[in-house]
Amino acid sequence: MDSCPCGSLLGYAQCCGALHDGRRAAPTAEALMRSRYSAYAMHKIEYLTNTLHPSRRAGHDERETKEWSYGAEWLGLQVLATGEGNAEDSHGTVEFVARYRQKGEEVQHHELAEFRKKDGVWYFYDGKVRGGPQVRREAPKVGRNDPCSCGSGKKFKKCCGKGAEADSP
Numbered sequence: 001m002d003s004c005p006c007g008s009l010l011g012y013a014q015c016c017g018a019l020h021d022g023r024r025a026a027p028t029a030e031a032l033m034r035s036r037y038s039a040y041a042m043h044k045i046e047y048l049t050n051t052l053h054p055s056r057r058a059g060h061d062e063r064e065t066k067e068w069s070y071g072a073e074w075l076g077l078q079v080l081a082t083g084e085g086n087a088e089d090s091h092g093t094v095e096f097v098a099r100y101r102q103k104g105e106e107v108q109h110h111e112l113a114e115f116r117k118k119d120g121v122w123y124f125y126d127g128k129v130r131g132g133p134q135v136r137r138e139a140p141k142v143g144r145n146d147p148c149s150c151g152s153g154k155k156f157k158k159c160c161g162k163g164a165e166a167d168s169p
Contacts (some may be wrong), residue, residue: 005037019047029115033113036124040068045069053116053125056124071103075101076098077097077098080096081094085115089117090116091117093113093114094112094113095110096113097111112130113126113127
């Protein structure tokens with residue numbers, strides 16, 4: 001049994017695979033959000049387009065979505081909170097962190113996603129990145145005991161990082 005990328009601990013075929021192939025519809029906003037994460041991991045680009053709210057599809061770039069899906073190694077999903085979004089609701093929110101690696105750098109994408117139901121079907125409507133912009137380092141992180149990047153020959157902690165120790169918890 002291949003486990004589902006969404007982290008549910010179910011097999012893919014019984015979980016998000018059933019939504020991706022149309023055997024069933026997402027019963028909740030959280031289920032749709034999990035299935036969309038899995039769609040990125042499984043490169044189900046058409047599913048991502050089809051689960052985008054119809055009023056939001058005009059600006060959707062399927063080519064860019066495909067590049068992101070294939071260009072990332074999907075590492076995991078953590079659902080932090082949900083607001084409404086149950087079967088009887090018409091809208092809901094899901095706060096989550098999606099982890100992926102792109103160009104060798106691990107990224108944590110923290111988002112508050114908004115979902116809306118139209119004609120009884122859940123759709124992704126909008127998302128707001130939480131905790132500031134995603135950060136990707138262009139250069140490797142310098143450790144305390146690494147040589148200082150200024151070229152002094154001293155350890156970082158004894159040179160440019162000297163004041164940083166007082167600031168850390």
